[in-house]
Amino acid sequence: MPAIVTQNLTKQYGKLEALSDLCIEVAEGESFCLLGPNGAGKSTTIGVLTGSLEPTSGTANVMGIDVAKDPIGVKKAVGIVPESEYPPSFLTVREYLDLVCSIRNVSDHASRIDHWIEFFDLGQKQDVLCKDLSKGTKKKVIVSAALVHEPKLLFLDEPFLDLDPIVQHAMKDYLRSYVKEGGTVFLSTHILEIAEKLCDRAGILYDGRLIACGKLSELKKSRESLEDVFMRLVQEECA
Numbered sequence: 702m703p704a705i706v707t708q709n710l711t712k713q714y715g716k717l718e719a720l721s722d723l724c725i726e727v728a729e730g731e732s733f734c735l736l737g738p739n740g741a742g743k744s745t746t747i748g749v750l751t752g753s754l755e756p757t758s759g760t761a762n763v764m765g766i767d768v769a770k771d772p773i774g775v776k777k778a779v780g781i782v783p784e785s786e787y788p789p790s791f792l793t794v795r796e797y798l799d800l801v802c803s804i805r806n807v808s809d810h811a812s813r814i815d816h817w818i819e820f821f822d823l824g825q826k827q828d829v830l831c832k833d834l835s836k837g838t839k840k841k842v843i844v845s846a847a848l849v850h851e852p853k854l855l856f857l858d859e860p861f862l863d864l865d866p867i868v869q870h871a872m873k874d875y876l877r878s879y880v881k882e883g884g885t886v887f888l889s890t891h892i893l894e895i896a897e898k899l900c901d902r903a904g905i906l907y908d909g910r911l912i913a914c915g916k917l918s919e920l921k922k923s924r925e926s927l928e929d930v931f932m933r934l935v936q937e938e939c940a
């Protein structure tokens with residue numbers, strides 16, 4: 702069973718069609734990136750696939766769950782890093798991660814939390830209120846919260862934004878081994894160099910429509926980089 706299947710998935714905000722008839726499949730153990738210019742519909746896609754936005758029409762099945770019928774069930778089954786979200790201002794880092802562990806039925810809170818605190822070098826910050834963290838540290842906490850219950854599928858919307866190069870490097874290594882061990886990644890990013898290093902396949906959205914989808918090796922002509930592919934396909938659409 703694929704990890705993600707959508708059929709004619711469409712999302713309108715009033716009269717604006719932000720996502721039109723999206724049909725994609727992402728296999729288990731695959732690393733898929735969704736690319737597109739600003740406003741193309743990437744966050745909307747992730748919002749619909751994670752049960753945060755109700756589709757206007759079409760269907761989306763994630764880990765065997767119909768997202769429109771069971772939006773809460775999807776959130777339990779996956780890890781989500783939304784594009785812009787902060788941890789709660791009134792909890793410390795450790796309290797927040799502990800709360801997430803309780804909600805997600807993690808059996809050994811302390812060791813799971815310790816693992817991510819060490820991974821992101823949050824030791825000095827674990828008892829600090831989230832409101833008093835730097836932007837990048839808040840992002841580390843949000844990513845930790847998405848990973849702490851060891852989900853089999855990750856939805857990552859610009860997860861590298863605000864992270865320093867050392868942390869970005871560690872995250873890339875982690876995601877590579879996560880996929881090697883059978884995890885599935887659905888990534889939206891404007892950092893094409895990271896997408897190129899991490900992903901097997903890419904979909905390119907333009908104005909809510911999927912204008913290309915395939916293995917990176919198939920999308921590239923001769924010696925093109927992913928950036929060249931992106932520029933060529935988007936410019937063809939603009940013409």
Ligand SMILES: Nc1ncnc2c1ncn2[C@@H]1O[C@H](COP(=O)(O)OP(=O)(O)OP(=O)(O)O)[C@@H](O)[C@H]1O
Nearest residue numbers: 714717719737738739740741742743744745746784
């Ligand atoms: N809540 C909303 N209400 C109305 N329009 C919205 C809403 N959210 C997004 N949109 C519109 O839907 C379109 C797609 O937005 P979306 O945020 O999905 O794009 P994106 O590809 O993630 O963009 P970016 O790369 O800038 O983050 C845009 O035209 C945006 O203005």
